[in-house]
Amino acid sequence: MILFKFLFQIYIIFEMKNIILCFKHDVSMAQKSEDGWTRVSLPKSLTDKIRQMLEEEGVEYNSISSFIQDAVRRRLEELEKIRLVGEEYNLDEKEVKRMAEFEHVNIAENNGKTIIAIKDNSDGHIYDVYLSKDARGRAKMFCEGDKSFDCVHVKYVYFILLPKLNKLIEEYKKKRRE
Numbered sequence: 001m002i003l004f005k006f007l008f009q010i011y012i013i014f015e016m017k018n019i020i021l022c023f024k025h026d027v028s029m030a031q032k033s034e035d036g037w038t039r040v041s042l043p044k045s046l047t048d049k050i051r052q053m054l055e056e057e058g059v060e061y062n063s064i065s066s067f068i069q070d071a072v073r074r075r076l077e078e079l080e081k082i083r084l085v086g087e088e089y090n091l092d093e094k095e096v097k098r099m100a101e102f103e104h105v106n107i108a109e110n111n112g113k114t115i116i117a118i119k120d121n122s123d124g125h126i127y128d129v130y131l132s133k134d135a136r137g138r139a140k141m142f143c144e145g146d147k148s149f150d151c152v153h154v155k156y157v158y159f160i161l162l163p164k165l166n167k168l169i170e171e172y173k174k175k176r177r178e
Contacts, residue, residue: 085159095152127153
């Protein structure tokens with residue numbers, strides 16, 4: 001159940017990503033009010049999914065609003081992390097902007113390889129990134145789609161996903177011990 005909630009949150013966060021991107025292009029979507037809140041219109045299908053999840057037992061959110069606030073906060077934190085990683089590792093500004101368009105889709109085992117699937121929303125393709133050996137025999141991350149050890153998808157996995165996945169694994173292990 002914990003994994004389902006986590007995956008559902010990821011789904012909602014990426015749905016919210018589309019709404020946040022709309023803000024860049026259509027600021028009129030948000031309506032200011034006198035009470036310090038901004039009102040935003042959301043697709044009914046999205047709020048219905050949130051409402052359905054909130055009706056299930058064990059969900060930590062008490063309202064659609066609190067769920068959406070948390071999803072938006074998490075997405076903003078992720079975008080800020082991507083920006084900071086870009087600065088720290090002196091990544092090209094175009095690469096950093098592209099990373100903001102990526103979604104971590106899946107991790108799967110195939111022929112002894114752990115494959116991390118990344119959806120690049122800028123072109124709609126899914127890129128498989130996995131550990132492989134380079135020409136010198138060193139183990140490095142490799143992007144099957146770009147046939148590269150150094151493309152932006154590999155950098156996204158290395159700089160953004162691996163630290164996040166390590167944190168999730170540690171949290172999972174901690175919960176199992178409890």
